[in-house]
Every structure is written in structure tokens, then in C-alpha cells.
Amino acid sequence: MPQASFSSKEFADPELCKGLLRTLRDELDGPLRFMEVCGSHTVAIFRSGLRSLLPEGITHLSGPGCPVCVTHDSEIAAFLALAEKDNVTIATFGDLMRVPGPKGMSLKQAKAQGARVQVVYSPLDALALARQEPERHVVFLGVGFETTAPGVAATIQTAAAQKLENFSVLCCHKLVPPALEALLQTSAASQQEVGAASQGGIDAFLLPGHVSTILGVQPYAFIAQQYHTPAVVAGFDPADILQALLLLVRMRKQGKAEVLNQYSRAVQDNGNPRARAVMDAVFSTVDAPWRGIGLLPGSGLAIRPEYAAFDAMQRFSLTLAPTPEPKGCKCGAVLQGLLTPPQCPLFGKACTPANPVGPCMVSTEGSCAAYFAYGNL
Amino acid sequence: MSDNYILLDYGSGGKSAQRLVSQVFVRHFANPVLETLDDAALLHMNGPIAMSTDGYTVDPIEFPGGDIGCLAVNGTVNDVAMLGAVPKYLSCGFIIEEGLPMDVLERIVASMGNAAKKAGVLIVTGDTKVVPKGAADKLFITTTGIGEVQRTPAPSGHNAKPGDAVLLSGSMGDHGLTIMALREGLPLEMETRSDCAPLNHMVAALMQAIPQVHTLRDPTRGGLATTLNEIAGQSGVAIEVEESQVPVNPGVAAGCAVLGLDPLYLANEGKLICIVPQEFAEQALATMRSFPEGAGAVQVGTVLEPGKGLQQGQVALRTPMGGRRLLGMLEGEQLPRIC
Ligand code: SF4
Numbered sequence: 001m002p003q004a005s006f007s008s009k010e011f012a013d014p015e016l017c018k019g020l021l022r023t024l025r026d027e028l029d030g031p032l033r034f035m036e037v038c039g040s041h042t043v044a045i046f047r048s049g050l051r052s053l054l055p056e057g058i059t060h061l062s063g064p065g066c067p068v069c070v071t072h073d074s075e076i077a078a079f080l081a082l083a084e085k086d087n088v089t090i091a092t093f094g095d096l097m098r099v100p101g102p103k104g105m106s107l108k109q110a111k112a113q114g115a116r117v118q119v120v121y122s123p124l125d126a127l128a129l130a131r132q133e134p135e136r137h138v139v140f141l142g143v144g145f146e147t148t149a150p151g152v153a154a155t156i157q158t159a160a161a162q163k164l165e166n167f168s169v170l171c172c173h174k175l176v177p178p179a180l181e182a183l184l185q186t187s188a189a190s191q192q193e194v195g196a197a198s199q200g201g202i203d204a205f206l207l208p209g210h211v212s213t214i215l216g217v218q219p220y221a222f223i224a225q226q227y228h229t230p231a232v233v234a235g236f237d238p239a240d241i242l243q244a245l246l247l248l249v250r251m252r253k254q255g256k257a258e259v260l261n262q263y264s265r266a267v268q269d270n271g272n273p274r275a276r277a278v279m280d281a282v283f284s285t286v287d288a289p290w291r292g293i294g295l296l297p298g299s300g301l302a303i304r305p306e307y308a309a310f311d312a313m314q315r316f317s318l319t320l321a322p323t324p325e326p327k328g329c330k331c332g333a334v335l336q337g338l339l340t341p342p343q344c345p346l347f348g349k350a351c352t353p354a355n356p357v358g359p360c361m362v363s364t365e366g367s368c369a370a371y372f373a374y375g376n377l
Numbered sequence: 378m379s380d381n382y383i384l385l386d387y388g389s390g391g392k393s394a395q396r397l398v399s400q401v402f403v404r405h406f407a408n409p410v411l412e413t414l415d416d417a418a419l420l421h422m423n424g425p426i427a428m429s430t431d432g433y434t435v436d437p438i439e440f441p442g443g444d445i446g447c448l449a450v451n452g453t454v455n456d457v458a459m460l461g462a463v464p465k466y467l468s469c470g471f472i473i474e475e476g477l478p479m480d481v482l483e484r485i486v487a488s489m490g491n492a493a494k495k496a497g498v499l500i501v502t503g504d505t506k507v508v509p510k511g512a513a514d515k516l517f518i519t520t521t522g523i524g525e526v527q528r529t530p531a532p533s534g535h536n537a538k539p540g541d542a543v544l545l546s547g548s549m550g551d552h553g554l555t556i557m558a559l560r561e562g563l564p565l566e567m568e569t570r571s572d573c574a575p576l577n578h579m580v581a582a583l584m585q586a587i588p589q590v591h592t593l594r595d596p597t598r599g600g601l602a603t604t605l606n607e608i609a610g611q612s613g614v615a616i617e618v619e620e621s622q623v624p625v626n627p628g629v630a631a632g633c634a635v636l637g638l639d640p641l642y643l644a645n646e647g648k649l650i651c652i653v654p655q656e657f658a659e660q661a662l663a664t665m666r667s668f669p670e671g672a673g674a675v676q677v678g679t680v681l682e683p684g685k686g687l688q689q690g691q692v693a694l695r696t697p698m699g700g701r702r703l704l705g706m707l708e709g710e711q712l713p714r715i716c
Contacts, residue, residue, distance in 0.1 A: 014621075014697040017698040046702055047702065048698065049695070049698065049702050053699065375703035377686065377687075377693060377701045377702055
């Protein structure tokens with residue numbers, strides 16, 4: 001998904017990183033299992049080679065941070081049902097094209113069989129498409145977290161202001177904090193079950209920079225307050241991640257649990273209130289299905305009745321039919337940090353990026369796909 | 378030509394087709410073999426022959442640094458050259474969409490003629506079909522090239538040996554990023570240009586100077602990463618690449634950051650990978666650098682014995698801060714037509 005780039009040369013400087021790694025090694029006073037919950041972090045940690053350099057004792061876990069990976073089978077089924085309709089053009093971010101739905105069918109295959117599916121870089125491109133093709137109905141597939149949702153909300157408002165009649169959004173947006181809460185609950189429960197010596201559990205969180213530009217820091221406060229787990233909002237260059245790890249190690253040393261902001265060059269503590277207001281005006285919170293995790297209360301967005309004319313769910317009377325989770329897939333455990341991808345018996349055998357079984361292998365940002373692509377060197 | 382647009386008649390084999398052939402194609406490709414206009418071209422060649430064919434469907438058909446015409450010539454010339462062969466003759470097949478502006482076709486054919494002259498090859502036979510509007514997108518070109526192999530065994534993707542140096546003739550990703558940016562209408566801060574160029578003269582010099590060249594490949598679609606994976610697999614070796622050594626132009630790097638792309642997976646149309654025993658690396662680099670298309674030549678990696686941390690067929694990347702990770706193959710990415 002295209003996202004604003006706050007990448008900076010300075011934070012990719014190899015010498016700075018080497019220095020930070022030394023400090024981290026010196027200050028580390030015991031094992032630390034940290035989880036990142038953003039696909040961009042997953043990729044950044046693997047791509048930069050950071051993973052192969054982390055001091056022994058620091059364990060990197062990838063959570064459910066890729067919005068494509070967590071798009072549910074039932075949602076993909078709805079996308080495909082829409083793509084089959086005459087006169088409908090689907091406009092989507094490119095990443096969704098490959099995601100297989102219930103019978104292994106994907107938008108890419110639907111396109112090959114004649115469906116009109118157009119890859120766009122922004123929801124506004126979808127709006128432009130609707131204006132260009134007044135005789136067709138353009139449906140934009142709204143997926144992603146708080147990062148993409150405000151842009152989609154603003155697009156719906158624009159469509160309403162222009163009284164556009166051939167445009168709607170199939171809204172499958174999901175929210176990050178409720179997923180974190182669910183993870184912390186299961187993590188706490190599984191630790192109680194197996195005892196403190198268990199391999200599972202999450203000691204600290206690396207929070208997603210992009211999402212936080214919208215949310216700010218406050219919505220994560222419960223992580224520290226209720227679950228006594230330190231967390232840091234971090235950028236995506238290697239030095240960002242290393243600085244954040246250092247902050248986590250130091251908090252733990254001091255017995256503190258807080259939510260800190262390392263990424264202050266892009267994230268304001270109160271986020272972007274205007275973007276949140278647009279989101280609130282157009283969307284309301286609903287329970288939503290997450291691939292590999294299940295239904296999470298209050299974790300999704302739906303279009304408010306005022307904008308029902310732009311809600312593809314309503315316009316085409318779609319419902320999300322329950323679908324079974326893929327057999328043998330350990331994604332649930334992987335997403336909760338209980339297993340690493342290579343520990344899944346299907347990894348690299350029945351399940352590969354070309355032929356993904358579970359959500360974590362589907363998107364290039366998924367944790368299984370990252371292990372597969374970048375290796376465990 | 379009298380018409381401003383290509384009409385269906387031009388593919389009919391009748392008078393207007395003849396006019397198109399003589400006034401556009403023969404004029405720009407001018408050479409005695411083609412000018413006989415017999416049913417086939419009569420060629421004289423020596424020794425083993427290298428042959429390659431490729432279809433070109435790039436969209437847009439004109440772009441900074443080139444167009445579909447010079448791409449169709451250079452792409453096939455380069456494929457033939459990668460066997461260490463001297464490309465001699467090309468054939469070309471055109472599929473033209475009805476309604477293509479005549480001046481666009483003329484420009485592209487002229488560009489093919491120029492590219493052929495630069496590469497020193499003759500376009501000796503061809504075919505033109507015009508299809509109804511919508512049945513093709515503007516213009517598709519297929520070229521086939523043949524050349525004389527200079528040495529057997531010819532350089533091959535199967536010949537990389539542990540200890541060999543992996544050399545690159547210049548910067549990565551220029552063609553791929555230029556096309557992607559144009560297609561998506563993305564305003565980029567810095568200008569980028571396709572690197573479309575013939576490599577046969579540089580290859581001839583390399584083969585002359587260093588008969589020990591093990592492998593030559595041009596990293597077109599899928600880029601450096603994909604081509605190195607293919608070589609590692611074919612040769613049954615592992616390869617390690619030093620990321621900081623891989624040249625990437627600033628405009629390409631900036632564009633990649635915006636589009637979320639990796640230059641190591643982007644197509645190149647005027648660059649080659651040369652794998653030689655390490656002791657010949659300096660000489661090979663000096664040879665490449667004596668050509669404008671090889672001015673940026675550098676060593677980017679080494680071929681390794683598999684089994685020591687890397688398996689057969691794997692390619693690893695050493696990152697600038699000293700980390701190490703796999704550099705895998707791309708998984709059917711959503712790429713527009715780039716060649
Ligand atoms: S390897 Fe495949 S099946 Fe196993 S957990 Fe990952 S996505 Fe699921």
C-alpha cells in the first residue's frame with residue numbers, strides 16, 4: 001500500500017546503526033521478546049539485515065501488522081462477488097490482487113477471466129475512474145488500518161459533495177489498538193496456562209509509525225497501564241528501530257512501562273485530529289473478522305448511514321458469509337508470537353508465496369512471507 | 378505517406394501495404410539484404426550460431442531514454458551477445474493497432490534503424506500486420522536475432538564457479554523505474570532515463586581480452602536479484618552480493634523510496650552481469666569501463682561454495698550495516714509491461 005515516506009538517509013547511516021547496536025548489546029540485561037505489529041516494520045527489520053545483527057537475547061516477533069494479511073476470507077469472497085457483476089469496475093490497491101479467497105480464487109484470476117479490476121495508488125484515483133466511466137459503477141476496496149482509512153473517508157465525502165452516483169466503497173478497514181488488546185489478552189492467558197517459563201509472551205511492543213501519525217500516542221496507553229508492557233512508536237529506518245529497542249531495554253531496566261514516541265519527526269503525540277475527525281464523520285466502529293485471529297470486538301470500520309449511498313455492502317446487498325480457517329495453518333500462533341514461521345509444518349512446503357495457505361504468507365509484508373523471502377540467516 | 382493514421386488496409390498485402398514497406402521500413406532499415414524484398418533473406422554465416430527471440434509490448438511506447446523500437450533492437454542484440462556471440466542479423470514482426478498515428482510509427486521505425494546501425498546489425502526481414510482497434514495496444518514488435526559464437530563453450534549461466542567475481546557494468550533499475558513512474562503518472566523529483574543500449578561491442582571486447590569469462594547475463598525483467606538467483610540455481614552455487622557496492626542513480630533511489638520498489642528487482646535494458654575468476658576481475662572491469670555503457674562497472678559480489686551458511690541456488694545480500702539476508706526471487710509482482 002503506498003504510504004508517505006518519512007525515510008531519512010540519516011537514520012539509515014551504517015555507522016550510526018553500528019554504534020546503536022553496540023550500545024544495545026552493552027545495556028541489554030536479560031532476554032527481551034519484542035513484537036512489531038506493522039508490515040513495514042517486518043520488512044524493514046529483515047531487509048536491512050538488522051535481524052541477523054540483533055544481540056543474542058533479543059527476540060523479534062512479527063504480529064498481525066499487515067493489513068492485507070488480515071483481510072478475511074469472507075471479505076475477499078465479497079470482493080470477488082462484486083467483481084463478477086456486469087458493469088462494476090473494482091478499484092484496488094495492488095497488494096490485494098494476489099490474496100486468495102475461499103476457493104483459491106483471487107482478484108488477479110477474476111481479472112484474467114474478464115472482470116474489470118483496476119489497480120490504483122489512491123482512493124482519489126478510483127473517484128477519477130468513476131467520473132471517466134459514468135456508465136459503470138466503480139467500487140473501491142477499502143482495506144488498511146488507520147493510515148489509509150482517513151483518505152478513504154475524505155474520498156467518500158468528496159463523492160457525496162459531487163453527488164457522484166456511480167461510486168461506492170466496500171469498507172473492510174481495521175483498527176490497530178483493538179488487535180493489540182486481543183494479543184495482550186491471549187498472551188497473558190497463555191502465559192498463565194503454561195507458566196512464566198513459557199516461550200511465548202510479549203515483553204514489549206514496537207508500535208507502527210504510519211498508523212501513529214493519525215492516532216498519536218494516547219490510544220496505546222492501555223498497553224502500559226493495563227498490561228504493564230512497555231511500547232515505543234518507531235520509524236522505519238534501521239536506526240529508528242534500534243533507538244526504539246534501546247528505549248524498550250532502558251524502560252525494562254528501570255522497571256517502567258510507558259508508551260514513548262521515538263518517531264517524533266513524523267508523529268505528533270496527539271496524532272492528526274483532523275484526519276480522525278473525517279474518519280469519525282464517515283465511519284463507525286464495528287466488530288470485524290481478522291484472518292487467522294477471528295472476530296474482534298470494535299476492531300473494524302463501517303460506513304455511517306448518512307453515507308449509505310456510498311456503501312457497496314448496502315448498494316449491492318452483500319453480507320459476509322462465515323468461512324472456515326485454512327487447515328493446518330499455524331498463523332494464529334505465529335501472529336501471537338507463540339511460534340516462528342519455520343516452526344509451522346507447512347512453511348516452505350505446502351505453503352509458499354506462490355501458493356500461500358495462510359494469511360501470513362499472502363502479502364509480501366506478512367511474517368511468513370518475510371521469513372521465506374529474507375531467510376533466517 | 379499520404380495517410381496520417383495506420384488503416385487496416387496497410388496490413389492487407391495490397392498496394393498500401395507495399396507503400397508502407399518501401400516508404401517506411403525499407404527506407405529506415407536500408408541494407409542490400411532487405412532491399413531484395415524476396416520471400417526470405419539470404420545470409421552467410423560462420424561457425425556455431427546463437428539465436429534469440431523476444432516480443433516487446435512496453436507501454437508507453439516512447440519514454441525518456443528510448444522507445445519500443447530501440448528496445449526491440451537492443452534487447453535482442455543483447456540476448457545474442459550474452460553468449461559471447463557477435464550479433465549479425467535481425468528479423469522483426471510488427472503488430473500495429475489500427476489508428477496508430479503515422480508519424481509515431483515513422484519515429485519508432487527510424488529509431489530501430491538507428492539502433493541497428495549503432496549495434497552494427499542488419500534488419501534483413503520483417504512482417505507487418507494491422508489489427509482492428511482494441512485488438513492490440515498501439516504497437517507490438519517481435520525481433521529475432523542471430524549471431525556468430527566466438528568461442529565454445531560459450532559463456533553461460535551454468536558456468537559460475539565458487540571464488541568467481543560478480544561484476545556489474547553499471548547502475549541498476551533505470552529502465553524499470555522510468556517506465557513505472559511514467560505509467561503511474563508519478564511526478565518524480567529527479568529525472569530518470571531508460572538505460573536502453575546495445576552491449577555487443579563491450580561484450581566483444583570482453584571476450585577478446587578475457588577468454589576466461591564464465592557467465593554473461595543481462596538483468597532485464599526481474600532485475601539483478603532474479604538473474605543472480607537464476608545463475609546460482611543453474612550453476613549449483615551460492616552468491617553473495619555487497620549491497621553498498623551496487624550502483625543506483627539518485628533519481629532511481631528516490632523514485633523507489635516513493636513507490637516502495639527495490640532497484641535490485643527492476644529491469645535494466647543496457648547493463649550486464651559478468652562473472653569471471655577473481656584474478657581477471659580488474660582486467661574485466663577496466664575493459665568495461667573503456668566503453669560509455671560500462672563506465673560505471675564495479676564488482677558487486679562473489680560466487681560461493683554452497684553449504685557454508687547458504688544452500689545451492691541461494692543468493693545472500695550483505696547490507697550496509699553488516700547484516701545478511703537472502704535476496705530471493707520476486708513472487709509474480711503486479712508489474713506493468715516494461716519491455
Ligand atoms: S507458513 Fe503458511 S500455513 Fe504456516 S503459519 Fe505461515 S501462512 Fe500459515
